[in-house]
Amino acid sequence: MQLWEARWDLRWGADGIDEYNDYDVYRSCLPFTPSSSPIYKLYGHLTDPIRVFSIDGEFGGHVIPLSQDALNALKITEVELNELPKKVDRGDPDVVIDYEAEFCDHNVHNGIVTCATLSPDGHFIALGFGSGAIEIANIDHQCTISQFQCNPPSHLVWIKFCNGNHWIATEDSGGNIVIFGDDIQPLRLGTLPSDLCPPVAAVSDSGSMVLRAPGELHEGCNDITLLYISCDPSIQLLAWPPLEFPETPTPSLGFSPGGRYVAVHFSHNIFVWSTDSCKLITRYRFPDSVRWVLSAGVVPTSSYVTPELVHPKLATSSISEKNPGFVQNSQRDLGQNTDESWMESPFYGFEAASLSEIIEHLSSTVGRVPIIDKFNIWFNGGDELVLPQEYRPAYYSNGAWYGDRVLNSDYPYFPPASKDGTRFIVQGKMTAPIIIDISQVV
Template identity: 45%
Template sequence: MVMEAKLPDSSEEADSWGVEIDYDAQFNDSDVRNGIVTCAALSLDGHHIALGFGSGVIELADIDHQCTISRFQLDPPNHPVWIEFVHGSHRVAAEDNEGNVTILSHDTTPINLGTLPNGPLPAVTRVSDNGLFIIRVPRDTDNSWYDNMTLISILGDPHMQLLASPPESDSLAIIHRHKPAIPHRRTLGFSPGARFIGAFDGLSAFTWSTDLGELIARYCVTDFKFWIMNPAVPLACSYHIPDPVSPQPTLSSGKHGVTDSHQSSKTDAVDNLDESWIKCPFYVISQSTKEEEEGLRRESDIRSFAAGRTPLFGTGIKRTGLPMFFNGKLEFVIPKEYRPVVSSHAKGLGAWYGDRVPSDPIFLYSPRSSQDGTRILFQGWQTAPIVVDLSQVI
């Protein structure tokens, strides 16, 4: 473990023994709030961490040298609900509990991008590999998530834009019971060069372009537990590629670079990866006949194989640690006090800090990690996070 703060007893463990924890009282106590990390982020290279405190302070720290490198104060001083590193390791974007989105850097004036509608549950975010885009999915269960996707652009003139909604005939108003109603970090992402966005829940999958925010295609998700985002690496398992049920005309016209060259500063190699990615943004993984007959692999192992360097954690057994699956096998078990707060509804959520993630019927969770997957950030129900370094054991 690279970095660890002093932590209180596990809230989950206290709750399981019937101890009543008053989270509202914690929020109203300024001394407590000032010392609670409400959210955190890990840089893509895994060497820096961003900590957002209940007082509205955001600190950037160097993990290897154990020192603070930048400190910011949100204005107004609301507590942040998510942070993402953007365009390097010394610049972050953050949203506070009132929906205000700000870009912070040690050498520039904070840039307020505006205010987004928010709710009691924090939005789900994902940053592109080049650090130039953030996709934000609101967790307002009264509206369809795919009608409220926001793309935050960092380079040049930073701004936010709402992605195009699918036509009414393509949207699905009926949410089936036991189906995940919104994407989360495991089912949300960008193409390698960040020209495209993909997301899916238990019923539908969609792709968009980042240049104009246009919808490209919708897919019907019939077997959610075997769907994964295309990790842009060769898959070491059996799979098939789903067909879109309503591709937009732009997909075949070359407008998004599928058949025409894309005018950008990216290399041809990255452009080619993006063109390949948008043709199959999602995979449906499966066991081979031999594996099915012999039961050689668990489903979690197969999904980990398919996800490549992305770590996955099982959250199904509440009173045990978090098993970590990496490159197709169980590699590590994280202490149970760092289990995420899993909920689809604000009622009964408990803590207003820590890892608050949407529910997943297959009990898999993708935490924030470095790009190579070897440094992973955990907070769970705790008031401060830890960074686990797996580079020496995998």
């Protein structure tokens, strides 16, 4: 049997792998083939050392360790899912997920992983379940090390390691912000307005702060908040100037390297606040031609657009007074990558282009950061592997309340990853995530 003849047994959908060559099958299909499959038994020894960790260890026996309680909840979910009614998309003959039915059935709801994250070193994973249960596991030592429970139980919408990986910060579906840790009682910081789209959050490099924003900024749901974690934990609201909130994709968030400033990009606007005073420092704006935006940290090696300073009088003295515009093949050096250099351009923009035309450039720019472009996983400028259909991001508009959720235009997608980018979490439309480890091939 030739390897390419196995394409329909390798967990690929109708759009499948017909357009790919044998190497794509070897690199992208075999790592995701269940070890029980006859194909894996024949060709599993040929795979690159890409490791895929799953809850049940179906891919090469690599396991995300869970407690017995969590495993039991997952088994119940799998059984109950088979009993739920199926839903058909009128525009697509394929059966699609009935998210509403899954949400309403508590036996299904409780065993679904609603959010997950990796520690910066990639050794630990934190999982939030629909029941409000939280588990932290050591991937390398194959053991569960911590368990927590939201009270009252509500499913989590995001979870982050913080304070040197000793604590985790979370938010549930009701907007309740809580910090958990083995050495502390749960710290309830407060409740923030919640919306249909889940909020987004980013952690400072030190792990001492979390920046949180609604998934969609609009009138009535536009609170940008800074969560102080390590010292006197609290929530601080970051004030907006008067402005209109058009319908926009999910906002982008970023911390300066030293954590002195935070920035939020939405539509064509960028706002920068001080993390000390929580006051607005300055505001930028990108021209309408900009379609893709990247947080600062690495200066792009080819043409890009820097935002225009809108309110110079708000800027600190460290902000360049020049009028930045279009820069072609700039070699500008960020020096020590200080906060002041970062303030000159918290985000870089790229001229309107199709995703396929710009994704390679974006990946080359961010380097060792995994990026998903609907189908492929890019890393350090290269197309590493193709995702099976069930692990590709789901759309909010389809009612998705778990998994890798994006707005229709919200690509590229950056999955939760270790700091070096070689381990990352992918869940797609599945009820539980997998960890992909490419450390031995990059």
